Amino acid sequence: MALYSEKVMDHFMNPRNVGIIEDADGVGEVGNAKCGDIMKMYLKIDNDVITDVKFETFGCASAIASSSMATELIKGQKLEEAMTLTNKAVAEALDGLPDYKMHCSVLAEEAIRAAIEDYQKKK
Ligand code: FES
Numbered sequence: 001m002a003l004y005s006e007k008v009m010d011h012f013m014n015p016r017n018v019g020i021i022e023d024a025d026g027v028g029e030v031g032n033a034k035c036g037d038i039m040k041m042y043l044k045i046d047n048d049v050i051t052d053v054k055f056e057t058f059g060c061a062s063a064i065a066s067s068s069m070a071t072e073l074i075k076g077q078k079l080e081e082a083m084t085l086t087n088k089a090v091a092e093a094l095d096g097l098p099d100y101k102m103h104c105s106v107l108a109e110e111a112i113r114a115a116i117e118d119y120q121k122k123k
Contacts (some may be wrong), residue, residue, distance in 0.1 A: 003098060004061065004062075004065075004097075004098075005094060005095035005096055006095070007065075007069075007093075007094045007095045008061070008062065008065045008094045008095070008097065009065075011064070011065035011066075011068040011069050011094065012061040012062075012064050012065040012068075015057075015064050015065070015067070015068035016068045016071060016072050017053055017054050017055060017068065017071035017072070017075070018054065018055065018056070018068070019054040019055075019056070020040075020042055020054055020056060021042035021043070021044055021052060021053075021054050023044075024042035024043055024044060024054075024115075025043055025044055025045040025119050025122070026042075026043040026045060026115040026116055026117075026118040026119030026120075026122070027040065027041070027042050027043070027115055027118055028040070028041045028043075028110075028111045028112065028113065028114025028115030028116070028117070028118055029041075029111065029114065030107055030110040030111045030114055031107075032059075032103065032104075032106075032107055034103075035059070035060065037057070037058060037059030037060060037063050037104070037107065038057070038058045038059065039055065039056070039057045039058075039059060039063060039067055039107040039108065039110075039111040040055060040056045040057075040111065041053065041054075041055050041067070041071075041108075041111040041112055041114070041115040042054045042055065042115065043112075043115045043116065043119060045079065045119055048078055048079045048080075049076065049077070049078055049079070050074050050075060050076065050077055050078075050079065050082055051075075051076075052075070053071045053074060053075050054071070055067045055068075055070075055071055055111070057107075059104065059107065060101075060104055062097050062098075062101040062104035062105065063104040063105075063107050063108075065094055066087070066090050066091070066094065066097075066104055066105040066107065066108040067107070067108045067111070069090050069093050069094050069108075070085065070090045070105075070108035070109070070111075070112060073085060073089070073090065073093060074112060079116055079119075082112055082116060083112075083113060083116055085109060085112060086109055087102065087105035087106040087108060087109040088105075090105045090108050090109065091105045
């Protein structure tokens, strides 16, 4: 069996929503101390709805695919909905990640939460 699903490969090779949002309403940056990978998430928020999202990830293939998928999942969602996105849901949407790569998807969950908290603090 291939190490990564086709979806993981697709999101890794052609990540969606890569980049930065200059005038973001919320920015979250998280890192994994063990592997040193870093993920930064930028949110545009209007009326408690995520209208735009971009990310930068300095990390492994799973981290990039997870951030890409996570941005697709939360775009257009209400903040309270996006807040409940779990790394498991991200991994499932990618048709699974190898067990030892599950922690990479945690970065996506944490970065989104950190960006929403940043927005709520600024309000
Ligand atoms: Fe670091 Fe995947 S190995 S996030």
